[in-house]
Amino acid sequence: MASVNDQLDRPMGVLRLSLTARCNLACPYCLPDGVEPPGLLTLPQRLAVIEAAVALGVTSLRLTGGEPLLHSGLEDLVAAVQPLRRQGLREIALTSNGALLSGERARTLRQAGLDRITLSLDGASGEAVAAMAGLSGGEPAGEALLAKVLAAIEHARAAGFAPERGELKLNAVIQRGRNEDQLLPLADLARQRGIELRLIEFMDVGNRNGWTPEVVVSAAEMVAVIAERWPLLPLGRGAGSTARRWRYCDRDTADSGGTLAVVASITAPFCGDCNRLRVTADGLAYTCLFAAPGSGLDLRPWLTPEAGQADLREALAGLWRQRSDRWSEERLEVWNTAGPPANGPASAEAPRHAEMAYLGG
Known part of the structure; x- marks a missing residue:
């Protein structure tokens, strides 16, 4: 057919x-x-x-x-x-979310034929990570989870998932009143580790998450915050892709960690070529x-x-x-x-x- x-x-x-x-x-x-x-x-x-x-x-x-x-x-x-x-x-x-991705698991997945991994991390501090992961243990629990995700990045890289080939990326959902102060720390973390950061607008999916328009940090706002610290050059959105991408002007396009992406389902929807x-x-x-x-x-x-x-x-x-x-x-x-x-x-x-x-x- x-x-x-x-x-x-x-x-x-x-x-x-x-x-x-x-x-x-x-x-x-x-x-x-x-x-x-x-x-x-x-x-x-x-x-x-x-x-x-x-x-x-x-x-x-x-x-x-x-x-x-x-x-x-x-x-x-x-x-x-x-x-x-x-x-x-x-x-x-x-x-x-990366918390369970050990070195051995990353290797076995690569050997089985997995091409790409996207890990999730919604903060760069223990306090922010705990709040965004719903951890009851507060900052210490958040620090422990942050360490696991950072280790997962390195496990994936060691197993052959190369950020410069788009095989390893980092997702972060940004919600006003919870973690919008993590934009620059997350971008800095991703730049240091040579991995593309994908910022995601908080979406009204489901019925339990308390979503309202007021808690959405728009893609335009997120990009403006980061561009003020590190100037950005727009790369656009590929056909069928969910993300618009930018290149850091101080990084060559071939450099790992040289790009930023934003998924703007709320303020700049991409239904026109959605193929999912x-x-x-x-x-x-x-x-x-x-x-x-x-x-x-x-x-x-x-x-x-x-x-x-x-x-x-x-x-x-x-x-x-x-x-x-x-x-x-x-x-x-x-x-x-x-x-x-x-x-x-x-x-x-x-x-x-x-x-x-x-x-x-």
Whole structure:
């Protein structure tokens, strides 16, 4: 079957596959409840989903959670996916908070065939890290987690994930009133370690994180703060990418740590070329990060021994062909006309979204 386009002529290009809804942290912008959905997909079922997605045009697989390093079969899945490279899969990536990434785990993932790792770190001090990770132990617990993530960066680098080739990056969600004072420290940390920092606007995903427009630090504000300290040259946003990138003017473009990126889903949405299909750990396929809870297509009827791969491909193709999601753009259009709501999405008339830990971010 050839690749398929949705109602807005957007092809399917990226599969974000969640392996678990569990997490070892409790970050306030995600707030996982620690409850694993029943009926998690098996390894053969996950492979069937990935194969069908690749047949429909997916070239990039990103493994997510929750925290995917909690999934004991992670390396087996990465290794089992390798034959699909001959069918068009170009990249296998992992998003992790890094707390569980030991040197041995980084090596086994690389040996299994993982291409890229993105680690998350929302502060450069123990106090900020504790607040943003939901740690009850305060600053000492935050310092311990910070040390683990910094060690994870070096473990990944030693295993062969090269920042200068874009194989190792650092994510940071910035929330006003919590960690906006960490912009310069985080940028400095990333520059010192030669790794691209990706700043992410706090998003209204899920219903538990207390999101309101007032707590969003815009991409423009974040870039301005950093550019005042280190002048930046805009590099733009690649087609299908979530991030706009800048180069530090005091670094050559080939230097590791020479770039900054910002994901601006709130203030500069990129729905126009979004190519992401999301599948939860229990087999629900969603076509938007801001989808309503329970609205995903249950793939399990096509993942039984009796079902065929062709039927699964057609089910996914049918879902994608009817896709017209552009939630972030629609929200911004409303705001540009009437202004953002004073009470945010917690109001009774506001739409509810599936939780981030369930969808895989």
